Amino acid sequence: MMTLEELKQYALLHVKTHSFTAIDPLDVLNSIDAPSCEESTKGAWDQQWVSAAEKCLREKAVDDAIQCLNFARFPFPHTKQQEKASKQLTDVFEETYGRQDVRKYTLERNGRTFSVYTSNLRSNLPCLLVLGGIVSVKEQWKVFLEVGKRLGFSVIITECPGVGENSGIYDAASYKMLGQILDSFSLKVNVNHTFIVGMSFGGHLAIKQALEDDRIKGITTVGAPLHSFFKEYSDIDVPFLTQTTLAHVMGKNLGDVADTLSSFALSQAELRALHIPLTYVFSRKDEIIPVREKEFLLENGQNIRLYEFDDVHGSPNHLDMIQKIVPLSVLKQSESKKFIIRLGLALMLTLNKWKKRGGKR
Known part of the structure; x- marks a missing residue:
């Protein structure tokens, strides 16, 4: 309990x-x-x-x-x-927000339903797809529905299987859900230029999908498990809250989670095959993601932009900086011509770093 x-x-x-x-x-x-x-x-x-x-x-x-x-x-x-x-x-x-430019769609995968919210759907705009981890409901990411529009994207937000309105089971093939979303909106949005912001476990799903989906051109993630978390789950002191949540979204008993998770891990070859830009925010005091994930990333990543903070999972104490890092990363990856916004975010990020002296890149 x-x-x-x-x-x-x-x-x-x-x-x-x-x-x-x-x-x-x-x-x-x-x-x-x-x-x-x-x-x-x-x-x-x-x-x-x-x-x-x-x-x-x-x-x-x-x-x-x-x-x-x-x-x-x-x-x-x-x-x-x-x-x-x-x-x-x-x-x-x-x-509240359905009266504005926000629309909801319900999709189905393997006989189970899941929902997405969208804004600013335009066939000539690139796609920004956002999802959180195993505890984050899609409504938490409302800000992207608003900010994404100003940044020049069609925006879709969703949630991991087992979370919120997603009745799916979180398993080794869950990443395919992202491809299904892109398929579903291919006539409404330029999904051939998709950029994903995936928090925590959502970032892992994004990487897995990108390995077989060339429509994805860039990924930004905060604290995504990659390899060690899945392979060494039994040996890591994972918080009980995370353990029980994983069991819930996977539809398994606590004791059966570890054996199943091993198959979720990215291999060295897979990460080396990922050539699109990957921005990763790492937390040194992360109670969920082991420090070995950073080593795995740096040893095998091909196009990595790493930000590191002396903080716990998700770096909540550095939110002011992450709020600049994420949109700036998406704008750079997409080679956006919104140069004034890019410059403004870069200047604010530099100012935040100067004040805190906590982040490094």
């Missing part, structure tokens, strides 16, 4: 990724004294975040409410309250 300490540690790292206006998230955390419970219980993780979301909705702070509901269902729905929060999150998102 996931401990309350683990849940709160995650939340403390990630509340800073959203500027709350209607509530103080620390007050919510301090009001929680139990993990999520099957029965609606005051003081439980899911109940307190749902209550906070309801307050945000009353005050018309929709983005705050979505973030609270995201915390409520974290890391995946395993109580009725969490399932309800997950559905409400999607409903609120669609009701």
